[in-house]
Amino acid sequence: MSDTSNLTPGTGVNSADASERADVIVVGAGPGGSTMAAYIADAGLDVLLLEKTRFPREKVCGDGLTPRAVKELDLLGIATPESEGWIRNKGLRLVGRGMRLQVDWPEASGFPTYGLVRTRQDFDDILARHAVSKGARLLQGVNVTEPLREGSQVVGVRAKLLGEDGRATGDTATYRAPLVVAADGNSSRLALAVGREKREDRPMGVAVRGYYTSPRTHDDYLESWLELPGRDEHGREVLLPGYGWIFGVGDGTSNVGLGILNTSKAFGRTDYREVLKRWVAQMPAEWTFTDETLVGDLRGAALPMGFNRTPHYADGLMLVGDSGGMVNPFNGEGIAYAMEAARLGSEVVASAFTRGRHDDAARERVLETYPKVMKDALGGYFTLGRHFATIIGNPQLMKLAVTYGLPREDLMKLVVRVMANLADPKGTSTTDRLYSALTRITPSA
Numbered sequence: 001m002s003d004t005s006n007l008t009p010g011t012g013v014n015s016a017d018a019s020e021r022a023d024v025i026v027v028g029a030g031p032g033g034s035t036m037a038a039y040i041a042d043a044g045l046d047v048l049l050l051e052k053t054r055f056p057r058e059k060v061c062g063d064g065l066t067p068r069a070v071k072e073l074d075l076l077g078i079a080t081p082e083s084e085g086w087i088r089n090k091g092l093r094l095v096g097r098g099m100r101l102q103v104d105w106p107e108a109s110g111f112p113t114y115g116l117v118r119t120r121q122d123f124d125d126i127l128a129r130h131a132v133s134k135g136a137r138l139l140q141g142v143n144v145t146e147p148l149r150e151g152s153q154v155v156g157v158r159a160k161l162l163g164e165d166g167r168a169t170g171d172t173a174t175y176r177a178p179l180v181v182a183a184d185g186n187s188s189r190l191a192l193a194v195g196r197e198k199r200e201d202r203p204m205g206v207a208v209r210g211y212y213t214s215p216r217t218h219d220d221y222l223e224s225w226l227e228l229p230g231r232d233e234h235g236r237e238v239l240l241p242g243y244g245w246i247f248g249v250g251d252g253t254s255n256v257g258l259g260i261l262n263t264s265k266a267f268g269r270t271d272y273r274e275v276l277k278r279w280v281a282q283m284p285a286e287w288t289f290t291d292e293t294l295v296g297d298l299r300g301a302a303l304p305m306g307f308n309r310t311p312h313y314a315d316g317l318m319l320v321g322d323s324g325g326m327v328n329p330f331n332g333e334g335i336a337y338a339m340e341a342a343r344l345g346s347e348v349v350a351s352a353f354t355r356g357r358h359d360d361a362a363r364e365r366v367l368e369t370y371p372k373v374m375k376d377a378l379g380g381y382f383t384l385g386r387h388f389a390t391i392i393g394n395p396q397l398m399k400l401a402v403t404y405g406l407p408r409e410d411l412m413k414l415v416v417r418v419m420a421n422l423a424d425p426k427g428t429s430t431t432d433r434l435y436s437a438l439t440r441i442t443p444s445a
Contacts, residue, residue: 020048020173020174020175020176021175021176021177022046022047022048022137022175022176022177023040023045023046023047023177023178023179023353024040024045024046024047024048024177024178024179024180024181024349025047025048025050025156025157025175025176025177025179025180025181026047026048026049026050026136026180026181026183027050027144027157027180027181027182027183027184027190028050028051028052028182028183028184028185028321028323029049029050029051029055029124029127029128029131029138029140029183030059030124030183030185030321030322030338031123031124031127031321031334031335031338031339031342032183032320032321032322032326032338032339032341032342033049033051033181033183033184033320033321033342034049034124034127034128034130034131034136035072035076035127035131035338035339035342035343035346036181036183036320036342036345036346036349037049037131037134037136037138038076038127038130038131038133038134038136039076039134039342039343039346039347039350040346040349040350041131041134041135041136042134042135043346043349043350043353045349045350045353046137047131047135047136047137048136048137048139048175048177049128049131049132049136049137049138049139050139050142050144050157050159050175051128051138051139051140051141051142052141052142052143052144052162053140053141053166054140054141054164054166055124055125055128055140056121056122056124056125057121057124057125058120058121058299059120059124059301060120060207060208060209060299060300060301061119061120061207061209061301061335062207062209062245062247062255062257062259062332063117063118063119063120063123063247063249063255064089064115064116064117064222064245064247064255065115065116065117065118065335065336066105066115066331066333066336066420066422067105067108067111067112067113067114067115067420067422068111068333068336068340068420068421068422069115069116069333069335069336069339070111070112070114070115070116071110071111071112071336072335072336072339072340072343073116073339074112075343076127076130076339076343077130078126078127078130080116080118085118085122085250085251086116086117086118087116087117087118087248087249087250088114088115088116088220089114089115089116089117089219089220089221089222090104090105090114090220090221091103091104091105091115091221091222091416092105092221092222092223092224092416092420093221093222093223093224094224094226094406094412094416095223095224095225095226095227096225096226096227096402096406097227097402097403097406099406099407101406101409101412102221103409103412103413103416105420105422106413106416106417106422106431108417108422108423108424108427109424109426109427110424111422115222117222117247117248117249117250117255119249119251119255141161141162141163141164141166142159142161142162142173143159143160143161143162143168144157144158144159144184144189144190145157145158145159145160145189146158146189146190146193147180147190147193147194147317148174148175148176149194152315153315153316154180154190154194154315154316154317155176155177155178155180155316156174156175156176156177156180157174157175157180157190158172158173158174158175159172159173159174159175160172160173161173178316178360178363179316179318179349179352179367180316180317180318181317181318181319181320181345181349182317182318182319182320182323182324183320183321183323183338183342184323185321185322185323186301186302186303186304186322186323188309188319188322188323190317190323191309191317191319191323191324194314194315194317196309196310196311196319197309198304198308198309198325199307199308199309199310199325202304202305202306202307202308202325202386202445203261203262203263203305203306203308203329203385203386203389203390204261204262204302204303204304204305204308205242205259205260205261205262205302205303205305205327205332206259206260206262206267206272206300206301206302206303207257207258207259207260207300207301207302207303207332208257208258208272208273208275208276208298208299208300209245209255209256209257209258209276209298209299209300210255210256210257210276210294210295210296210297210298210299211249211253211254211255211256211294211295211296212253212254212256212280212288212289212290212293212294212295213252213253213288213293213295214252214253214254214287214288214289214293215286215287215288216246216248216254216287217248217249217250217251217252217253217254218248218250219246219247219248219254222245222247223245223246223247224243224244224245225243225244225245225246225279226243226402226406227239227402228240228242228243228244228258228260228275228279229275229278229279230264230270230275231270238264238395239395239398239399239402240260240264240270240275240395241260241261241263241264241389241392241393241395241398242258242259242260242261242332243258243259243331244256244257244258244276244279245257245258245259253295254287254289256276256280256289257276258272258275258276258279259303259332260272260275261305261329261389261392261393263389263390263392263393264393264395265393272300273298273300276298277291277298303327303332303334304322304325304326304327305325305327305328305329305332305382305385305386305389306325306327306329306382306383306385306386306389306445307324307325307326307374307375307378307379307382307445308325309323309324309325310324310325310371311371312324312341312370312371312374313367313368313370313371314368318345318349318367318370320338320341320342320345321334321337321338321341321342322334322338324341324374326338326341326374326378328382328385328419328421329382329385329386329388329389330384330385330388330389330418330419330420330421331419331420333420336421337378340377340378341374344370344373344374344377345370345373345374347373348366348367348369348370348373349367351366352364352366352367375444375445376444378445379443379444379445380438380440380442380443380444380445381421381442382445383442383443383444383445384438384442386445414431417431417435418431418435423435423436
């Protein structure tokens, strides 16, 4: 893609102090941003999608997509044939205490019975191209630096333009719109600029991953290891609250990584790259997870969980994905929830502009419903996830859970279904009814 994909000729966005207008500006062309741009462009709105880097580009991720994420791809209209590099999997393989248990993805109403693997190297590119095909105007090499405000209202953004080498060209740009969507990741410069700080009462995670050349590149199951060795504040060996993963990418490599929660006292005092290296060093030699087979570097990223930044909308700025802490505390999954938030948010946006095209107050009243939409959709579930994150932060409880839970296949099937959020709120099975009851009585996040 060029940095002016689908841009109206003659706007001069690469000249100094350029200016551009739209109905909606979406900052960040990750899964949440591109999904939002696609939906609202398809609804007939003029959308500018601004991305700091250029595609294709790498992101730290496990590359595994649960059936919940596959559902969002289906709804968006993204085809995922195996002939085009989408690697299907049947379920989750759990490993711990010397045991291995394979759990197929459940047959849940509204969800496919398979997951996928696709690297972020081209996954985000595919979604951005889809947004362009729907009419969104993608600008790459646009480093948004701050919101543009009139009083307390966000009315656009200011940006520095970057060259092909990623360096600032010295040119700047101003983009104006009555709505700005911050899909700019965990650090969310836009959210911070308007005073939306991270909430300390929400869990945070960290993920570290690398790609290894390995014969395990083809695997019908996503593999999760439930024992990650660490040390407590006294130097004693403990289990860290989180899991390791091995996901076959199908291109000769495996994505091998780990995700750790901050609910452990060891959080922040642990070198997670070293934990990953020690962990893979214990793997069978024939899997070839070694320094010599590591492709590129080990890379890490923060995982903002459980709605750790709110409100999700106020004063012209809407948060989607990591910027709003929309990562599942149960399993660290973020893509499905970023895309779901974008889909739900786009419905609010389309309604707001329909009702308030010439009435700012009417448009604002509709946009202000977005936080409740998100709470109703995911608030109770994320609250349950926060409690889960706190529980497994205790090393003794984590050890007991793995030791006595993993041998019970029926229990683990239930656990996988809940952790991947694949229960049907309207279903009639015991699992579905239990899920519905718990999320109803649990206060929204």
